[in-house]
Amino acid sequence: MRRIARPLLAASFISGGIDTLRNPGPRVPQAEKVVSPLVEAVPQLRNTEQVVKIDAGIKIVAGTLFALGKFPRLSAAALIASLVPTTAARHRFWEESDPAKRKQHQVQLLKNAGLVGGLLLATVDTEGRPSLAWRAQHAPQAISHAAGDLRRDAELALYSASGAVRHLASDALHDVTDALRGSTAGSLRETTGTLKQSASTAGHAVKHSAAGSLRSATEHLREATDHLRERLPD
Numbered sequence: 001m002r003r004i005a006r007p008l009l010a011a012s013f014i015s016g017g018i019d020t021l022r023n024p025g026p027r028v029p030q031a032e033k034v035v036s037p038l039v040e041a042v043p044q045l046r047n048t049e050q051v052v053k054i055d056a057g058i059k060i061v062a063g064t065l066f067a068l069g070k071f072p073r074l075s076a077a078a079l080i081a082s083l084v085p086t087t088a089a090r091h092r093f094w095e096e097s098d099p100a101k102r103k104q105h106q107v108q109l110l111k112n113a114g115l116v117g118g119l120l121l122a123t124v125d126t127e128g129r130p131s132l133a134w135r136a137q138h139a140p141q142a143i144s145h146a147a148g149d150l151r152r153d154a155e156l157a158l159y160s161a162s163g164a165v166r167h168l169a170s171d172a173l174h175d176v177t178d179a180l181r182g183s184t185a186g187s188l189r190e191t192t193g194t195l196k197q198s199a200s201t202a203g204h205a206v207k208h209s210a211a212g213s214l215r216s217a218t219e220h221l222r223e224a225t226d227h228l229r230e231r232l233p234d
Helices: 002-022 027-041 048-068 072-090 099-123 132-182 185-231
Strands: none
Touching: 002 048, 002 072, 002 099, 027 048, 027 072, 048 072, 072 099
16 A cells, blocks of 8 residues: 555655756745745855755655655655745745635645645554554563563573483482492492493583573573564664
8 A cells, every 4th residue: 555655645746846946947936935034044055046946856856765665754754844835935825815816825735735644644654563652662571571581591491400410410329329239349430430420421411401591591682682673763
């Protein structure tokens, strides 16, 4: 729907801007009352015609970007900033004494007001994504969930590590008991080797468990960062 609506809304701005660049003369007298104070206040502006051409360029560029869906909210705001003074300059119906012309300018002013309304909606259209206000409001909740997930995984990893160590210690104790029952030098030497192997295995288990805990924590931290990047303002 946006791919259809945006070009339709931008078409009049692009067409009007091109026509003004080609033939700015007729627009200059209409723009004098609105643009003259700006020309006097800004030394870089030479005359009203230059301002009229700049305004036409803004309509063409912003209208094209809006039609293509590039920076739609920013380009819509630029079109509003261009359309409001243009309407005030070209459709001053209150200054017309002829009822027919007054009515014509009133109709044109209302049409432009409708365009402004459509562009205002476009400036707040997030295309289904959460707004900046929503992201800021829900950021503490996102942080809390991420912290809870990280704490849970750390507790599970530690519990798993302690369980592995308890299991290895129990196996080693059974080996020692069986060896002592035999009460031979060979069995004692074998028991010593078994104890060393069990201790080494327990150390590796703790290392692997700690590494798994660290990987899990890192993954959750990365997910939390991505989640916050989506929710917080840019």
